[in-house]
Amino acid sequence: MGPVSLLPKYQKVSTWNGDLAKMTHLQAGLSPETIEKARLELNENPDVLHQDIQQVRDMIITRPDIGFLRTDDAFILRFLRARKFHQADAFRLLAQYFQYRQLNLDMFKNFKADDPGIKRALIDGFPGVLENRDHYGRKILLLFAANWDQSRNSFTDILRAILLSLEVLIEDPELQINGFILIIDWSNFSFKQASKLTPSILKLAIEGLQDSFPARFGGVHFVNQPWYIHALYTLIKPFLKDKTRKRVMKTNASCKFLGQLWIALVKPFHLLLQFFKEMLQNLDPTCLKFPLKALLLSVPDLSTTVVFCLFPSPLVRSQSVVEAGTLKHEEKGENENTQPLLALD
Incomplete structure (x- = not known):
């Protein structure tokens, strides 16, 4: 049996009959x-x-x-x-x-990008929003947890910046349907930083993102998480819905996630070659049951696309095509990002 293409079925065959009269x-x-x-x-x-x-x-x-x-x-x-x-x-x-x-009235007062707390969080890359979408049309949000300077940003301001970014992005009907992917890289995230993640503020984040926002999250990926993040996850797990728990993926076992590919960044071809070279050097031989040919076929354009896989090796900052804190608002004027979004003040 030959390798199966990982491209979504909607890119291969569309049964849409072209009846524009039905489209509202x-x-x-x-x-x-x-x-x-x-x-x-x-x-x-x-x-x-x-x-x-x-x-x-x-x-x-x-x-x-x-x-x-x-x-x-x-x-x-x-x-x-x-x-x-x-x-x-x-x-x-x-x-x-x-x-x-x-x-949570205080969180939504002056709920716009030029609010000082939100602006600092966006500048520090909370969140980073990749310009390109994955092969399912989903927007990829990146968080480098170690970037959290607790003398500069409160957790609440980071959460506000994430919610504001989602408010802007969810205006796009394509993203309402295709959804989002969230990748959190815990590399160099210290125990001291983790100690500030109290159950109450984590519960506030879960309520805001899981229970109170109209976004479809196709996956939440933890990368390079230390043991104390495992402990925190165990603490918040009861607050997560069953569907959310199934979509939280951690990278402890590289075999399990070898097939988790995300087409994300437009980079020169030599970066793709370097990626596969490093991947094969660090690969556990027991993982080689995964057909490498199928892995390569999952990339539609090797000359312009770099693919990254969720392994225990750290994500490199240079993989992001978006400067830290840049909020992409497609087909909108730059000044529109500073307008209040359902602010309650």
Whole structure:
């Protein structure tokens, strides 16, 4: 049996029939492949899209304790996509989104990129946003944990910067459907730094990202985590949903993650050769059951794309094509990033 291509099925065959009459204005700008992916994976049906949105909107009256500051079609649609068009689940997420902001008012005052705390965190690379997407169309967010200067940035400001970045990115309908990948490199993250990650602030982050934000996370990858990060993960694991726990991947066993490839960075071809050279030098021989030919075939353009794999060897900073703190907002003016996003002040 020959190697199986790792390219998504939507890039190979699209069953979309080209009937543009069925596409509502809410799907305008989406590629046919993405529309087909939304239909197959998210149960999105353009024929009943407006009815689905209205059903969620009709539930708002059941939560008079929450101030729903935005209820337009495009806004509600992102919650439906995040919950695969289960209206009750989408409404629950919508309610938690605004409730989280009501319960944490200080976090969302002056919630824009020129806020001093958010600006410092963005400059320090929290988060780094890669310009290119992976081969499933997902945006890749990178966090180098050791960059956290605790005399300069509070954890809350880092969380605010991440949430603001996601607010900007989630405006893109393609990302509402394709989602995100989060990679956290724990290299050189000290025990002293880890001691500041208390259960209360970790719970705040989990509530903000897992329970109260309409994003699809295809994976959360821990790279080079020390033993005390393992201990912290054990501590927060009860707060994670079953689906989230399954998507948190740690790089202790290189065999398990040899096939986890992410097409991410446009680099010269010699970097790709160097990557495979170093990978093969450090490879555990017991891992060679994985067909290397299939590994190579998973890269669509070897001349322009460098692929990195989640191994115990450290991620190199130069792999990022985005300067630390650069927030990519596609097809928007630079000044628009400083506008408040649902700020409660």
